[in-house]
Amino acid sequence: MPADLRAPADIDRLIHEPARLALTAILSVVDSADFLYLQRETGLTKGNLSSHLAKLEEAGYVAIEKTYRGRVPLTLVRLTEAGAAAFKAYRARFKKFLEKS
């Protein structure tokens, strides 16, 4: 397959899914965010958000830490180094693909 046509196939499909792309884009500019913040910014339901975060966590792209702020439980999510690298690569590849098409 020519390299031009192979480009879309090389795209990281885990990140390419719109909800997960929005999540990684947000997490790329913040240090960490909690579940409520991510839910409000993405407009996802709790169940959807949990499921997408679980997929990203499984791939090692995000780290989920359960902690407390005072007595309130807090689920903190942050992009791992692998996640940041994958997002950067996805962006570069997708930009290149759009420029060629």
Added chain:
Amino acid sequence: MVDIEKIEKRAVQSFYDDGLNEIALGLVFLLLGGYFFAQAAIPEGSPFNAVLSALFVLVILSSGFLVNRFIRFFKRRMTYPRTGYVAFKKKEPSPKRRAAAMIVGGIIGASLAALYTLSPSLKALFPALNGLLLAVAVLLIANKIGLVRFYALAAASAVIGVAVTAAGVGDLKGVSLYYGLFGAAVVISGLTALVVYLRRSPRPEPEGPEGPDAR
């Protein structure tokens, strides 16, 4: 298609949704206004004036510390329970950028000092100079985060500074008036943003055991 840049910009803007940064910064400007007013009111050469001048660094440093505390205190009580917790990356400026900022700051400071020494009548222009310099700073922030109300604040800074000078209130009194008026404008902008934010973002119902934190 997902607009990545828009999402990233929106995440940065979310930090300013509650107006708390403006309220804190506006209070610092009001404090500066009060400081310059006291300096103008106390006769030159008086020991109080010397003490006040020496306190300037302390005022600046303590206001930086208080702004941080103020924002953290209210974000914990008002913002995080409503729209969630978010911490932004602390970007240390690169040595090149830091050097460039120091050079630009030095050039501006030295130019103002030289102009002032050459022509003491420039004191009359102090409010306008303050207004225009702060307008540029606010404009840079507005450009970075893309919030319309920051463009309005940049314009307000320039207009207030020039208007105070045009009204013939120069020197320290003019500077204190400028900081007082601009501080009030920034606080009002922040309070308006806060009211809108509180109306739009009611506290969510407490989570049951099946909530996200039970994962």
